[in-house]
Amino acid sequence: MKAWGRLLAAAGAVLIVLATAAGASAASRAHRRHVQVFRPTAAAGLLLGVHGGYQVGVLFEEPDLAMLVVAKRGKSDFGVQETTYGTHFHGSLPGGRLSADFGAAGSIAVRFRPDGAARERRPFKGCEGKASRTESGHWVGKISLHGEDDYFAVSTGSAGGELDRTFRLRCHVKYALPQPRPESLRERVEPQVGSTLSSIVFGTVSSLVAVRREAGRVVELWAAHVTGAGPGAEVEAAAFEYQGRVPVGRLVQIPEAPAGTLVTTLPGEHPATATLKPGAPFSGEASYLATSPTTHNWTGTLAVRFPGLVAPLTGADFYSSLCVVSPLVKPHGCEYQPPNLEGGGESTTAEVRP
Amino acid sequence: MKLWRAVVVLLAVALLAPASSLAAETFSFGPGSVTFARLQATHGYRVNFSENDKGFFFVRVKGHGSTTDFTVKTGRAPGDHLVADFGGRGRFDLRFIPVGEPEPTSNEGCEGPKGSFRVGYLVGRARFRTERGFARIRLHRVWAARESWGHLTCEFSGGLPVFGHPKQKRATFAALASDAKTIFARPKRSLAFRATQFYRHAKPADRRVDFIAELRENAGRIAVHRKVIVAAPESSLLFPGAPRLPEEVAVKPPAPFTGSAEFLRTHESTFTWSGDLAVTFPGLDPIRLTGPRFSVSICALKGCVSRNAERPASGS
Numbered sequence: 014m015k016a017w018g019r020l021l022a023a024a025g026a027v028l029i030v031l032a033t034a035a036g037a038s039a040a041s042r043a044h045r046r047h048v049q050v051f052r053p054t055a056a057a058g059l060l061l062g063v064h065g066g067y068q069v070g071v072l073f074e075e076p077d078l079a080m081l082v083v084a085k086r087g088k089s090d091f092g093v094q095e096t097t098y099g100t101h102f103h104g105s106l107p108g109g110r111l112s113a114d115f116g117a118a119g120s121i122a123v124r125f126r127p128d129g130a131a132r133e134r135r136p137f138k139g140c141e142g143k144a145s146r147t148e149s150g151h152w153v154g155k156i157s158l159h160g161e162d163d164y165f166a167v168s169t170g171s172a173g174g175e176l177d178r179t180f181r182l183r184c185h186v187k188y189a190l191p192q193p194r195p196e197s198l199r200e201r202v203e204p205q206v207g208s209t210l211s212s213i214v215f216g217t218v219s220s221l222v223a224v225r226r227e228a229g230r231v232v233e234l235w236a237a238h239v240t241g242a243g244p245g246a247e248v249e250a251a252a253f254e255y256q257g258r259v260p261v262g263r264l265v266q267i268p269e270a271p272a273g274t275l276v277t278t279l280p281g282e283h284p285a286t287a288t289l290k291p292g293a294p295f296s297g298e299a300s301y302l303a304t305s306p307t308t309h310n311w312t313g314t315l316a317v318r319f320p321g322l323v324a325p326l327t328g329a330d331f332y333s334s335l336c337v338v339s340p341l342v343k344p345h346g347c348e349y350q351p352p353n354l355e356g357g358g359e360s361t362t363a364e365v366r367p
Numbered sequence: 368m369k370l371w372r373a374v375v376v377l378l379a380v381a382l383l384a385p386a387s388s389l390a391a392e393t394f395s396f397g398p399g400s401v402t403f404a405r406l407q408a409t410h411g412y413r414v415n416f417s418e419n420d421k422g423f424f425f426v427r428v429k430g431h432g433s434t435t436d437f438t439v440k441t442g443r444a445p446g447d448h449l450v451a452d453f454g455g456r457g458r459f460d461l462r463f464i465p466v467g468e469p470e471p472t473s474n475e476g477c478e479g480p481k482g483s484f485r486v487g488y489l490v491g492r493a494r495f496r497t498e499r500g501f502a503r504i505r506l507h508r509v510w511a512a513r514e515s516w517g518h519l520t521c522e523f524s525g526g527l528p529v530f531g532h533p534k535q536k537r538a539t540f541a542a543l544a545s546d547a548k549t550i551f552a553r554p555k556r557s558l559a560f561r562a563t564q565f566y567r568h569a570k571p572a573d574r575r576v577d578f579i580a581e582l583r584e585n586a587g588r589i590a591v592h593r594k595v596i597v598a599a600p601e602s603s604l605l606f607p608g609a610p611r612l613p614e615e616v617a618v619k620p621p622a623p624f625t626g627s628a629e630f631l632r633t634h635e636s637t638f639t640w641s642g643d644l645a646v647t648f649p650g651l652d653p654i655r656l657t658g659p660r661f662s663v664s665i666c667a668l669k670g671c672v673s674r675n676a677e678r679p680a681s682g683s
Contacts, residue, residue, distance in 0.1 A: 218636045238636035241673045246635070276634045281611030337636070341613045344670025 047189045051140075051182040055106040059123070059152050059174040065165035067094075067320055069158065071113070071121060077101045078198055079113035079121075081158060083165055083320050093266040094294055096160070096320040098259055099202035109176055115158065116259040119167075123154035125176050136182055143180035150174065161321040204251035204264035206235035207348075211268070212247060215240045216346030219277050219337040221287050221301060223311050224354060225330050230254040234317075234326050236275045236289050240346055244272030248291040250317040252324055263319035265294055280337050287335050294318040299327045301335050309333045309355040332356045393522050400515035402449060402463055404489050412502035414495065416459065418443075424451035424459065426495060428502045432623070433649050435497065436592040449489065453589060457495035463513060464488045474519060482516035498650030535569040538562075538667035540604070540616055540630070542640060544660045544676060557583045560646070560656045562618055564604050564667075574598035578620035580646040580656065593648040595623050606667075608632070614672040616665055623647045628657045630665065630674075638663065638674040 054075060061069040072080045079102040084095035102113040109125030127150035134145045152174050159166040207220070220237035236248045248270050252263040270291050277287040290298035297314030304310065311333040315326040332354040336347035343350070403417035412430035418441070419425075426437040441451055451459045465487035472482040489511040496503045545557035561579045569575075575598075582593045599621050608615035612632055619627040628642030640663045645653040664673035 241675065242637075243675065243677070244633075244635050244637050272635065277636070279608075279612060279632060279634065339612060339614055340670045340672045341665075341668040342670075 047186045049184050049186050049189055051179075051184065051192070053181050054179045055177065057106060057109075057111070057125070057174060057176045059121075059156075059172050061156070061158070061167050061169070061172050064167050065160070065163075067165050069165055069167055071158075073102055073106055073111060073113075074201070075106060076195070077103075078196075078201055079111070079115075080201060081115050081118060083160060085320065091268050092294075093264065094318075094320055095204075095265075096261065096263045096322075097202050097204075098256075098261050099198045100259055101198060106176075107178060116257045118160065118256075118259065119158035121154070121156050121158065123152040123156065123172075125174070126151050126153055127176070137184070139186070140182045140184040142182040145177070145179040148176045148178075150176070164321050199260050202260040202262040203253045204262045206233050206249040206251045206264075207237070209239075209247055209249070209266070209268060211239045211242070212237055212348065215242070216340075216344075216348050217336075218340055218346055219275070219335075220347040221275065221277070221289060221333070221335050222352050222354065223299075223301075223326060223331045223333040225328070225332070227330060232324050232326065234289075234315075236270075236291070237347065238275060238277075240340055246270045246275035246291075248274065248289070248295070250295070250319070250324075250326060252319055252322060263322060265317055265319055267291055267295075277335065277337050280339050280342075285335050285337070289313075289315065291315075295326075297327075301333055303335060303355075306353065307355050308357060309335075309353075310357045312357075329357050393520055395518065395520040398515070398517045400445060400513060402489075402511060402513040404509045404511035406504060406506065406509050408502040408504045409500075410502055414502065414504050416493075416495075418449045418451065420445035424449070426453070428497055428649075430502070431649070432597055433593070433595045435594070435649065436590075438590040438592075439588055453495065456497065456589075457493070459493040459495070461489040461491040461493055463511060464490055465513070472514065472516065477519040477521035479519035480517035482514065484512060484514050486510070486512045501649045535565050536563055537566050538564040538604070538606075538665065540618070540663075540665045542656060542661040542663045544658075544662070553585070554583070555585050557581075558654065558656070560644070560661075562604055562620070564601070570598075573600045575601045576604045576620075578603070578618075578624060580624070580648070582648060582651075582654065593651070595646060595648060597621055597623070613668055614638075614665055618644065620644075624656075625653060630663055638672070640674065 056075070057073040059071040061071070063069070067083045067085050070082050072082060079100050081098040082095065084093065086093055098115045098118045100113050100115050102111050104111040112120070112122035114120045125148075127148040129149065131146045131148040136142050136144065151171050153171045155170065156172060157168045207222070216239070217237040218240050220235065223234040225232045230252060231254070232250070232252045234250045236246050238246055248267045250265045254261055274291050275287065275289050278285050285303040287301040288298060295315060295317050297316055299311060299313030299315035302310045309332070311327055311331045313327045317324055317326055334352035334354045336350050336352065338347055338350065340346065399420050401417050401419040403415065405413060405415040408414045408428065412428050415427040415429070417425050422440055422442040424439050424441050428435045437453060437456065439451055439453060443450065447463045449459055449461045449463065465485050467486065469483035469485040472484050474481055488508055490508045492507060494505045540562040542560045543557065545554035547554035547557070559581045563577045565575050567575070577596060577598055579594065579596045584591045597620060603619050603621065605617045606613055606615060607617050614630070615632055616630040617627065623646060625645050625647070626643035628640065628644035631639050633639060640657050640661050642657045644656045646656055647653045659677040662674060662676040664671055
């Protein structure tokens with residue numbers, strides 16, 4: 014579940030920032046020149062269990078973001094299928110009274126009832142302030158949520174969950190540390206392809222991108238060979254649209270697709286071609302052919318099954334780009350090459366480039 | 368993606384910052400001593416042997432471009448008696464008889480008490496025979512020396528002589544195979560093949576590429592490290608895909624290597640390391656230097672390319 018992952022990553026980033034601050038202050042007490050204040054935060058999670066084969070949960074983040082996350086994670090291949098519906102909630106997150114309207118996906122109106130004692134974590138060394146708290150308990154009220162064509166449906170009056178709070182911290186640091194800018198609802202919901210950890214750490218030696226923007230929906234496909242990895246590929250597809258005022262982001266990730274999934278020509282070979290044939294939740298296969306630098310044909314039967322949406326991934330309205338590099342010539346890999354997105358006909362690169 | 372990058376950067380800052388701030392300008396080592404001798408062996412090889420005060424006995428057999436080191440841990444307390452049992456390879460039982468007075472040694476660049484150097488004889492019995500007898504020694508008396516030193520603290524000179532300095536290199540290639548189950552485990556057997564191509568001004572044309580093969584075995588109480596090195600002309604290391612695919616390499620080193628090998632990129636952007644390249648260490652049968660059990664890396668131009676070995680390795 015990428016949303017949970019993002020939450021964890023954000024929490025990790027905050028921990029690292031705080032740990033670095035504490036470490037820096039502890040390591041050089043004589044040079045703690047700066048006092049940095051970390052503002053209080055609140056976040057909550059509501060777990061609704063498995064419905065229609067998907068884990069369903071709702072995340073609440075300050076200032077007023079609510080994300081309904083519907084996800085399935087493969088146990089053996091670490092694949093992810095996830096759809097996130099976003100909205101702005103009403104109520105008080107620290108007070109534990111919230112309501113959120115997800116449009117066609119339903120609504121939620123709940124209040125938090127803690128069970129037992131809260132878990133507290135003391136501030137890092139070098140920081141002054143109250144201990145952060147995590148309270149476990151139940152969210153009670155009215156919960157009625159369902160996906161397109163009822164691919165999942167939940168109707169209940171109670172669900173388990175947690176409420177996390179951190180309080181204002183005043184830390185002595187050697188250097189002032191940047192604090193991340195809060196994300197907008199769209200930024201939190203819109204999925205991004207091509208940002209797997211291995212591709213960022215090791216880079217990619219070849220990558221294939223296909224994008225279609227039509228009727229308010231953007232569908233993206235990304236497949237790549239990670240530098241130094243064995244046979245096989247990483248494949249991701251994403252879709253983003255607004256259903257009324259509700260942003261909906263969908264993501265499918267296959268981090269370890271088997272050998273033969275992505276086959277490309279080698280650097281400098283003309284014409285540049287590629288074939289892509291990933292397994293479920295994808296179906297069919299697709300072919301890329303660059304007849305010229307401005308004409309890229311992307312054809313085939315490839316499609317993907319997102320939670321709540323089946324989307325074709327080929328066609329004349331897709332713009333595509335293939336990058337194949339030599340790591341000895343371009344050591345940063347395809348990550349740092351701007352995609353040359355072109356269609357099968359006249360170029361409209363500037364319009365579709367993400 | 369921005370968030371991940373931020374996490375990676377923050378991790379790098381957190382992990383690297385303390386390490387860089389701990390850089391030292393001196394190094395030190397404790398007191399010790401070693402008794403050593405060297406002599407001519409059969410078939411044009413030379414043999415050096417030594418025992419140190421830490422209870423290790425070393426035998427080095429060198430010649431014809433090869434070096435073979437045999438090490439056994441005796442665990443004996445330091446003294447005038449040198450004893451080591453290499454099983455079927457041989458045995459040393461010698462006593463150091465000093466001649467004259469010990470001479471002080473220079474501690475140039477270091478601080479600490481002066482050490483001493485003393486010549487003498489090793490007398491007694493010693494015999495050693497390598498695999499298939501490519502080199503043999505048998506002795507009752509040999510010139511030897513004993514060197515000892517105290518606790519020394521030395522400054523890095525900043526100009527350590529390094530074989531094949533990186534600035535002289537144009538390309539480096541390495542293929543490594545080991546039977547270690549994880550990267551943290553010490554292998555019982557490891558095999559390495561390396562090639563270094565030097566810039567034109569660094570070496571004469573017929574010695575512009577160095578090929579090295581090494582085999583390390585830690586079987587039982589005896590560790591054996593074998594190494595062969597040979598210089599060759601540029602034509603022995605080719606880049607058939609250049610300039611389009613500079614990461615593709617073809618090697619054909621001279622004896623004691625046989626055959627050739629190629630490192631090629633596939634249409635799935637993986638790499639194959641194949642061919643009939645083999646090396647013959649003195650006293651051993653030829654050993655294959657290609658195949659999926661090798662992890663391979665090449666560095667040239669602006670970067671490096673690597674391929675991991677296929678696991679699980681079934682030994683070298």
